[in-house]
Amino acid sequence: METEQDFVSELGYLSLAVRLKRISDQMMHGARQVYKQYGLDIEPNWYLIFKLLQKRNCLSITQIGDELHFSHPSVISIVRKMRDKGFLTCTVDKADSRRQLVQLSKKALTELPQLEAFWQAGERSIAGLFEHNDDFLKKLDRLEKQYQRADFMTRTLNELNNEEQHT
Amino acid sequence: METEQDFVSELGYLSLAVRLKRISDQMMHGARQVYKQYGLDIEPNWYLIFKLLQKRNCLSITQIGDELHFSHPSVISIVRKMRDKGFLTCTVDKADSRRQLVQLSKKALTELPQLEAFWQAGERSIAGLFEHNDDFLKKLDRLEKQYQRADFMTRTLNELNNEEQHT
DNA sequence: CTTATTTATGTAGTTAACTACATAAATGTA
């Protein structure tokens, strides 16, 4: 009755990083396929910026990075692509000429309702993978908070030192 | 009493992909730092190949990819780096001249016990992020199996069609 | 036994994130 176990999942927590990356990549790739199939000229993670600016109206590059927990170079590259496709307008802040103020364009506001339908379908399709009342997202919150307290290197070095004390 | 919620986690399942990728990247980055700190000349995901060959002794590129659920180009690139560092030996299969037989080198066998200590510390450091008797890995198994049945695009297109039927 | 199909490996180019460094503007301090 013992089912043939998968080698990677046999490795337990050790293979967590590679498994999480794989699932994430699959979702991202799937999203790209959906957009392509429907001829939508957007990319997978743009929804983060769309939704953030819908809520906050007008933000700088750094503010966007802080809210989304992205490095600023990542934000620059996403914002630039979205601007080139006409979804964002960027203007220099009059009070501080270093800052870019990023806003949704008219085109974005017009197309947002249509895009929402896709995002909601995507959300439902992921939610459907979990059981009703699943606490996966809560566990994820917890995991993220733990990493804010101490990163992987720190934790691993601690474990190495603990081991040495035992031997 | 309401704590200031994080924008990304407010998005629910929709932001799952980006959150999983972020955690995975952090772990990978941390591992690279640990190796660097201890002057170990290996890279984060090599342990998958080390451990697989420890168990299976001698495998081809394609077999490795199948076991680890990696594409064969990924395996080629990892194996090549490990071989260049002297951890693997590659020989052409006499029965089938297309195949590469990949094995652990003497150097690998000598160094494995030392590397094991790091991997075990890494494993403990991740396990420590979860509560005792946590079922996170089981949920992950389930998630992966669901995706083997139907990928993200298929699921999302289904949801889009369901929605259309309601309107 | 020749041709078609499948399998194994290899190559090229893409992805979305990152770090490290560079520059320039704003702010704080002596």
Place this chain on the structure above:
DNA sequence: TACATTTATGTAGTTAACTACATAAATAAG
């Protein structure tokens, strides 16, 4: 007010995975 520090953005280069296409060997089919 000059100089030092901090902040905002920009650039370059790296990462680990992927897909799509290319080639060559082995196997199957007629």
